Amino acid sequence: MFDQPYWNAFNQIPETGPATFRKLLSRFSSLKEAWEAPMREIKRCGIHPKTAAKITNLPKEIDPLKEWGKLRKNGIKIITLLDNNYPALLKEIYDPPPLLYLKGILTKDELMLAVVGTRKSSAYGRGVASDLVSNLSRAGLTIVSGLALGIDSFAHQATLQAKGRTVGVLAGGLDLVYPRANYRLAEEILVAGGALISEYPLGTAALKHHFPIRNRIISGLSIGTLVIEAGEKSGALITARLALEQNREVFAVPGSIYSKNSEGPNNLIKMGARAVTKAEDILEPLNLKQLTSSQEVRKIIADTKEEELILKSFSQDPVHIDQIVKNSGLSTSTVNSALTLMEMKGKVRNLGGMYYFLAR
Structure with missing residues (x-):
């Protein structure tokens, strides 16, 4: 807790990415010490002179404790790479975020599955998302997605309806939920015991180039990634590629050969992704407990x-x-x-x- 205000302060420099944090931590015993160090010491870390100059000037511009107070006021916690409760699977990827901003509850070892897809979903895609995600959630998986419109939203909503846990990963600060149309959904996720996370500090807008960077967190948190409807150039395919690079399973829902929305999943299946038509197609390869009889398809009885x-x-x-x-x-x-x-x-x-x- 003592050093966390300084993690947040350093993170407010756009140029301070995972590599810069690693260099600072390799030389200094704490980020507080780095914050107070002269420029010559910062340069000795192998940091670019322009970035070193920005770091040295930060104490004139940013008050770490004041910024920390803003986080506390907004109910936001920080988890750093050095903390014991940093998500275990995320820590394994090539470039894990140095810190995560968190609203809600996130446990270190919970089993998560990423569910991603197009923002322009069809009735077929929405139905599949609702059906599959409900059963996967009831089987005990935490559903991770990006809180975008389309498949992401339906994945979060289906989890909530199934009384499960879901995590939304934002491409901007936690105080600027994007899209604004999903502000209420974000609140519902928190009320239901889920979580919202981001690697970006307060006040950061969700810029276009943030989304592919954010996607590595969605796949990195998860034991596998499920793609439901995605065009040939959909951002969901970036998440699938990242999952493969992270040595995680990739699953895809097949669709009509005439549908643009099915081009992505169908191509993934051609390249070796596991085809999914029911929840067991995901649970079995991951060696997870099968759906119980009470979680299987229920008969719906008419009242009138x-x-x-x-x-x-x-x-x-x-x-x-x-x-x-x-x-x-x-x-x-x-x-x-x-x-x-x-x-x-x-x-x-x-x-x-x-x-x-x-x-x-």
């Missing part, structure tokens, strides 16, 4: 004649409300009312765009 007719419209795929109206022979208003009640009862999920999916 209308529900019975509506349930007959569902199979494994999301169904549009127009198709439900056509299949059931009920009026649009009756189907709308029934679906609203069924969603409240936890029988169906609204995937957006008037598509519905059975809540298994």
